[in-house]
Amino acid sequence: MSQKKKPILVAEGVSKFFGRMAAVKDLSFQVFEEEIYGIAGPNGAGKTTLFNIISHVLPVDNGQIMFKDKYIHKLSLDSIFRLGLARTFQIPALFKSLTVRQNVQVGATFGDPEKGVKMDKRDMENLIDETLDFTGLSAKRDIIAEELALMDRKLLMMASALVTKPMVLMLDEPIAGLGKVDSDQVMELIRNINKQGVTVLLIEHIMEALMGLSERVMIMHHGEKICEGKPDKVAKDESVIEAYLGEEYIRHKNQ
Amino acid sequence: MKSNKFLLEILAIVLVLSVIPALVRQQYILHVIMLAMIFGIVASNWNLAIGYGGMFHLAQVPFFAAGGYSTAILSVHMGLSPLIGILVGGVAAVILSLIIGIPALRVRGIYLVFLTFAFHFIMLSLVLYFVDITGGDMGLILEPIRIGATNIDMFNPVVTYYTALSLFVLSLVFIKTIIDSKIGLALVSLRDSEVYAVSRGINPYKIKLVTFVLSSFLAGVCGAFYVHYLRVVTPALFDWSFLITFLASIVIGGVGTLYGPLLGAFILTFLMESLRFLEMFRNIVFGLLMILILIFMPKGLIMLANRAQSIFSSRQNSAGIVDEEN
Numbered sequence: 082m083s084q085k086k087k088p089i090l091v092a093e094g095v096s097k098f099f100g101r102m103a104a105v106k107d108l109s110f111q112v113f114e115e116e117i118y119g120i121a122g123p124n125g126a127g128k129t130t131l132f133n134i135i136s137h138v139l140p141v142d143n144g145q146i147m148f149k150d151k152y153i154h155k156l157s158l159d160s161i162f163r164l165g166l167a168r169t170f171q172i173p174a175l176f177k178s179l180t181v182r183q184n185v186q187v188g189a190t191f192g193d194p195e196k197g198v199k200m201d202k203r204d205m206e207n208l209i210d211e212t213l214d215f216t217g218l219s220a221k222r223d224i225i226a227e228e229l230a231l232m233d234r235k236l237l238m239m240a241s242a243l244v245t246k247p248m249v250l251m252l253d254e255p256i257a258g259l260g261k262v263d264s265d266q267v268m269e270l271i272r273n274i275n276k277q278g279v280t281v282l283l284i285e286h287i288m289e290a291l292m293g294l295s296e297r298v299m300i301m302h303h304g305e306k307i308c309e310g311k312p313d314k315v316a317k318d319e320s321v322i323e324a325y326l327g328e329e330y331i332r333h334k335n336q
Numbered sequence: 337m338k339s340n341k342f343l344l345e346i347l348a349i350v351l352v353l354s355v356i357p358a359l360v361r362q363q364y365i366l367h368v369i370m371l372a373m374i375f376g377i378v379a380s381n382w383n384l385a386i387g388y389g390g391m392f393h394l395a396q397v398p399f400f401a402a403g404g405y406s407t408a409i410l411s412v413h414m415g416l417s418p419l420i421g422i423l424v425g426g427v428a429a430v431i432l433s434l435i436i437g438i439p440a441l442r443v444r445g446i447y448l449v450f451l452t453f454a455f456h457f458i459m460l461s462l463v464l465y466f467v468d469i470t471g472g473d474m475g476l477i478l479e480p481i482r483i484g485a486t487n488i489d490m491f492n493p494v495v496t497y498y499t500a501l502s503l504f505v506l507s508l509v510f511i512k513t514i515i516d517s518k519i520g521l522a523l524v525s526l527r528d529s530e531v532y533a534v535s536r537g538i539n540p541y542k543i544k545l546v547t548f549v550l551s552s553f554l555a556g557v558c559g560a561f562y563v564h565y566l567r568v569v570t571p572a573l574f575d576w577s578f579l580i581t582f583l584a585s586i587v588i589g590g591v592g593t594l595y596g597p598l599l600g601a602f603i604l605t606f607l608m609e610s611l612r613f614l615e616m617f618r619n620i621v622f623g624l625l626m627i628l629i630l631i632f633m634p635k636g637l638i639m640l641a642n643r644a645q646s647i648f649s650s651r652q653n654s655a656g657i658v659d660e661e662n
Binding site for chain 1: 518521522524525527528529531532533534535536537538539540
């Protein structure tokens, strides 16, 4: 079904080296419009590095990245964001001395929500209020961000991205570290974001959440793609099980 | 409501500072207050970059000196009037800030410190080299300026005092406007987390350069004013004591606060003057004081004022709640 949609984000043979070690090695994949695309893999598989080179926190060493028919691998982090490709960080980042509302205001002010059209003040205020409502942060709008707990920090980081009306939202472990109630709420939020037409790229360690949310999943290991497809298919794949369980699994199998 | 509060604060400051010359007859005290105002302006503009933007640079003294030297050179060699000369000082500082900022702001942290510090010595060398223009070691002496055909010195103490006060108020409004603007929001965001700020669409180089240039203007104006006030310009304008006074004003008063550096400049200037009897031990006492403040009040002395205000307002609040319940 999703295969009929147009690709919105395409990586062609991208690599990233740290010294002689390849953190991401000749990786190609496509993400289609309005899908939730999950990325998983053992620790050190290169998932966050992949996010960093797509968003240009780190420059890509080889390969090309295309977003909406436009090559973006030479653009800077801030201009990629203004085009409509937003991301969050694994360790919640925030503007700690600003209020919750001001944190969202930063995205609205510099993220170009109307894509080139200048917003008037009233519209921007409404947009910020709507985003705070949508992410459930309205009651905490005047709290200094430094005082927020983990869950709210994660929500705030998503709110400051959503306020710019991104086309693609890349979430780096939005659920890790949360309790059951909070993670259910974040999963519900991710579904709602997707329902509004936003394509979601999702890195998540918690397999239950990843498999439940994603339409397609890519499994990475040592910087390479070892498997891609629908969650139920991927979960049964031999190479995936092997990558996760490693040597112990092989030893067990050989006995 | 917020801007009303600021307006009241400004009015209070203007009121207090403008009646002082009527109450205090000693010219020396007026001289010290005036210096405090001038140093406070330079410090609080530097604080825009250091405190709000988290970019530590050492170009503020070169800005101050550029203002002083440009106005003195044009005044001595071309007879430029001091009023225009003060503006020229600001413009000279802005030009210098572009020359330094365009290359230097591409780096951050310790590299920015070293790069801007290099410009300090480049400028000092240029001043010492072009003796014909700058007067070299000896500097330049500015003639007193009469108003029209009268015998009134344009830089008499009263006029000087109120000029400094006007600059002081102008600087406060200027800084408050920047802090409340998009630039202010971007600056604080970059200070709190640069990668995150950039990932939310902020162009860091642009914001830093704009701030760098904006914060140089009034430093140059103050340098020009200071030189006209002393009627002399010498390489002493590049002295360490300026760097330390401006920086200590920010640290003692409160980094990244609107009134902190101004308060710091007043405390410092008065302290320096009243500790004169200690002679060579003055700097030691001074250094100890800075260390104590950094340890016990890392957010600066302005925190005492804020705390007093919050205690006062929380009492008011609780009184209000009691009233309602009754």
